[in-house]
Amino acid sequence: xxxxxxxxxxxxxxNLHLGNYxxxxxxxxxxxxxxxxxxxxxxxxxxxxxxxxxxxxxxxTREIAAGYIACGIDPTxxxxxxxxxVAGHSQLMWLLATMTQVGKLNRMTQFKDKAxxxxxxxxxxxxxxxxxMAADILLYKATHVPVGxxxxxxxxxxxxxxxxxxxxxxxxxxxxxxPYIMGEATRVMSLRDGTQKMSKSAESDMSRINLIxxxxxxAKKIRKAKTDAAPLPETIKDLENRPEAKNLIxxxxxLLDKTSQEVLTELAGKQFSEFKPLLVDVAVAHLAxxxxxxxxxxxxxxxIDKILKDGAEKANALAEPVVRETMDIMGFxxxxxxx
Ligand code: AMP
Ligand code: TRP
Numbered sequence: 001x002x003x004x005x006x007x008x009x010x011x012x013x014x015n016l017h018l019g020n021y022x023x024x025x026x027x028x029x030x031x032x033x034x035x036x037x038x039x040x041x042x043x044x045x046x047x048x049x050x051x052x053x054x055x056x057x058x059x060x061t062r063e064i065a066a067g068y069i070a071c072g073i074d075p076t077x078x079x080x081x082x083x084x085x086v087a088g089h090s091q092l093m094w095l096l097a098t099m100t101q102v103g104k105l106n107r108m109t110q111f112k113d114k115a116x117x118x119x120x121x122x123x124x125x126x127x128x129x130x131x132x133m134a135a136d137i138l139l140y141k142a143t144h145v146p147v148g149x150x151x152x153x154x155x156x157x158x159x160x161x162x163x164x165x166x167x168x169x170x171x172x173x174x175x176x177x178x179p180y181i182m183g184e185a186t187r188v189m190s191l192r193d194g195t196q197k198m199s200k201s202a203e204s205d206m207s208r209i210n211l212i213x214x215x216x217x218x219a220k221k222i223r224k225a226k227t228d229a230a231p232l233p234e235t236i237k238d239l240e241n242r243p244e245a246k247n248l249i250x251x252x253x254x255l256l257d258k259t260s261q262e263v264l265t266e267l268a269g270k271q272f273s274e275f276k277p278l279l280v281d282v283a284v285a286h287l288a289x290x291x292x293x294x295x296x297x298x299x300x301x302x303x304i305d306k307i308l309k310d311g312a313e314k315a316n317a318l319a320e321p322v323v324r325e326t327m328d329i330m331g332f333x334x335x336x337x338x339x
Contacts, residue, residue, distance in 0.1 A: 004036040006180075007142035009043040009083065011200075012060035013052070015210040016067040018283075019198035021290075022185035022254045023148030029072035030182070031146060038078035039140055039315060040068055042308075045083045045090065046133070049126040050114070062304045063294070067211055069307070070293035081311030083136060088319035093128070093135040095326060099164045100131050104157055110150070134158035138165075138174045139319045146180040149187040150197060155179040169329050185254035191225040194243025212291055215284045222248075222280045227272040234268040236260050245272075248279060255282050 008028060010020060032038050042064045047057060061082055068080055083089050105111065108130055115122035125132075137145055137158050145155055155177060162174035190196040190207040198208045209218055226244045233239060239246040239260075246260075252275075253263040267275060297304055327334040 004031075004144055005140060005142045006031050006036050006038040006144050006146060007041070007137050007140050007177075008039075008146050009041040009046075009136060010064055011043050011047045012057060012064045012082075013047050013050070014060070014200035015212055016064065017188075017198055017200060017208040017210050018251065018287075019148065019185075019188035019208070020067075020200075021071060021211060021287075022183065022188055022251065024146060025068065025071045025073075026254075027146045027180065027182040028068075028078075031144075031180075032073060032078050036144075038073075039142070039318075040073055040078055040080050041086075041136065041315070042068075042080075042082045043133075043136065046129060049123060049129050061308075062301050063298060065304050065308055066294045066297035067290075069297060069304075070211070070290045075307045075311065079311045079314045080307055081315045082308055085308065085312035086139075086315045086319050088139050088316070088323045089132065089135050091323050092139050092326060093132045095330065096135050096138070096161050096165070097128060097131045099168065100134075100157075100161055104160065105130065107153075108157070109153060130154045130157050131161070134161045137177045138162055139322055140315075141175045141322065142177050143175055144180045145177045146182060149181055152179055152181065165326075171329070173326070173329060183254060184258075184260060185250050188251060189243060189247040191221055191247075193226065194245075194247045209283065209287070211287060212294060213287070214291065215288060218283050218287065219280045222276055222283065225276070227276075232264060232267050232270050232272075232275060234264060236264065239264075248272075248275070252279050252282060255286050 008024065010016070010024065028038065028040055042061050044057060044061050047060070065080060069075065073080060105127055111122070111127060111129065112119070114126060133154050134157060138161070147155065159176040162176045165174050166172055188198045190198050190202060191209070192204055192207040196202070202208065206221055206224060209221055213221070225248060227248070228242055228245060230242070232245065232249070239249065249260050249263055253260045256263070324334050
């Protein structure tokens with residue numbers, strides 16, 4: 001078996017929230033601890049598919065790096081870098097864009113959600129977003145991509161693009177990446193509406209728990225989280241039509257590394273008025289050290305900048321030969337040139 005190579009990324013837009021942590025980051029740390037070769041990028045080129053203020057982009061890029069590190073990604077074990085510092089991402093994207101069918105891009109639900117009703121006015125970058133994501137992954141021949149449930153469709157496209165290339169050039173060059181959708185909380189929902197994903201871009205800050213929220217804010221958000229009037233049931237099946245209750249149980253279970261069923265077995269019969277304080281305690285105990293470490297790191301960004309620069313150098317050393325080889329296979333005279 002070939003060695004596992006892990007790649008994943010998050011956009012430097014707004015704050016990291018509990019969905020990012022439970023759906024992705026917590027799993028990234030677990031993979032690092034397993035000893036896999038891990039690359040974790042901050043996908044700043046993806047961020048600009050929506051307009052970004054330059055100062056905000058700079059701050060967010062560092063903040064996401066601080067978030068990765070505070071959650072347990074260790075720069076001496078994993079490669080942490082901003083996507084834009086490795087030219088190969090943009091270079092490979094163009095090559096892959098030429099073999100991506102627009103029909104497939106038209107079916108991407110994230111584009112439809114983000115472009116909204118006025119898709120004609122959406123930027124080309126937003127439309128091509130999944131091709132850049134495929135490039136991020138194929139550039140390193142990553143075997144596994146740990147993401148939340150919402151990214152499944154993008155991963156499927158990356159696999160298809162890899163196969164198209166391999167088929168067209170008659171060789172198994174790119175590795176079709178496997179999605180790694182791990183843990184209890186693959187889709188953390190909004191605290192205000194259990195049918196909507198917890199998201200960075202949702203208008204109400206009360207809908208999410210940010211990794212930089214202090215204990216009082218977390219407590220207030222959980223106290224005000226939408227629930228229903230029934231007590232907690234005995235089995236997961238009984239949560240089926242109770243999305244808000246299901247979400248809070250999933251969050252609680254995931255924070256404690258338990259299954260939802262284990263938690264229900266313990267808590268069946270309790271009212272939300274009894275359960276919510278338990279959830280507050282667990283969330284605060286879990287997030288307070290992360291918040292403190294993030295704030296610490298953000299006080300002196302020179303350390304973060306150095307980690308990102310070192311990470312980018314390592315990533316670039318892996319990426320450059322792959323771009324060259326791809327271009328060579330396609331018939332470019334790249335090996336006659338330097339870049
Ligand atoms: P984004 O916030 O869109 O940059 O997403 C970064 C990572 O967090 C991706 O792997 C997402 O799948 C994951 N993620 C984002 N929101 C959620 C959520 N509400 N529940 C679970 N995972 C999420
Ligand atoms: N599209 C992902 C998201 O919104 C972010 C992303 C970009 C990504 N490139 C990636 C995730 C490569 C995994 C691998 O969450």
